[in-house]
Amino acid sequence: MSPPRRRLLSWYRRHARPLPWRRDRDPYRVWLAEAMLQQTTVAAVLPRYERFLRRFPDLRALARAPESAVLKEWAGLGYYARARNLAAAARMIAARPGGDWPRDIDSWLALPGIGRYTAAAVLSITWDLPHAVLDANVARVLCRWHGIRRDPRRPAVQKLLWSLAQSLLDPRHPGDWNQAMMELGETVCTSQKPICPACPLRASCSACKNNLQNRLPLLSPKRAAQNLRWTCLWIERDGQVLLWKRGPDELLLKGHWGLPEAGRVRARPGAVIKTVRHAITRYRILLTIRNAQSLGPQPPQAKWVARPRVKRLLVSSLWLKALPGPR
Ligand code: SF4
Secondary structure (H helix, E strand, O other), rough: OHHHHHHHHHHHHOOOOOOOHOOOOHHHHHHHHHHOOOOOHHHHHHHHHHHHHHHHOHHHHHHHHHHHHHHHHHOOOOOHHHHHHHEEEEEEOOOOOOHHHOOHHHHHOOOOOOHHHHHHEEEEHHHHOOOOOOOOOHHHHHHOOOOOOOOOHHHHHHHHEEEEEEEHOOOOHHHHHHHHHHHHHHHOOOOOOOHHHHOOHHOOOOOHOOOOOOOOOOOOOOOOOOOEEEEEEOOOOOEEEEEEEEOOOOOOOOEEEEOOOOOOOOOOEEEEEEEEEEEEEOEEEEEEEEEEEEOOOOOOOOEEEEEEHHHHHHOOOHHHHHOOOOO
């Protein structure tokens, strides 16, 4: 084992915070932690994690629960699509032959809400399968350690970082290695004032050698917020609502079901039902919902859905804000 690898793993084993999801390698507990920690700090997740586990102690309990109960338990953590996806994925895993957990990356990636990071984290931490993770913490450590002077958010640099992370992964201890990289980024190689004297990678760190630790990673200035105005239609007929499957080339919410935008379906717009404001990344959306009446056959991207199923298909919180009447 190379000296930096040995040092980082031994540092992790001595300094890892005793977080509740590290008590064992149970896939359900690991997966739940990863879902909660996306966009949310460890401090905010800690009290909610144990509470969620008391309410839904295992995969079967979560798979059996109505979505409304899962959302209620998630209340306050924000980004509710995570809770919806978690519940939907739990149902899909529980329905697998034998109810076995998937143990290959493609099966995980096929589950709703699971991206490359989460799939790799669960597979490596739970079963020590050799998949490297890359999140903002790991990207920062890699940029500094290997002196990468490019913006890690750019797609080409992301590709390079994924490949570098995979090449550095300790094949004998992938779970500990991934957690060590994340822990180092969160507690030592922090975005502001990294604590280089305490870092196990210091001897081999390019940024530290060149006194660039406070200048890397190179982040280009965030692009300014952009305002968007959307008008969408609420078209209801015989207890069914017309929804629209957004395509892969949409600016936002690619592949999501949503309400149809005016002009995309054959409809006569009527009165405004409500106007909502919502932000997605740097886009500030002002969404107006109008009642409308369907006029004849609709394009193939449109689908009539029974009213009670609408909420299940409209995952983004934008649509949930927009739905008329009680949710
Ligand atoms: S030596 Fe400093 S800059 Fe380099 S990886 Fe460690 S904490 Fe980060």
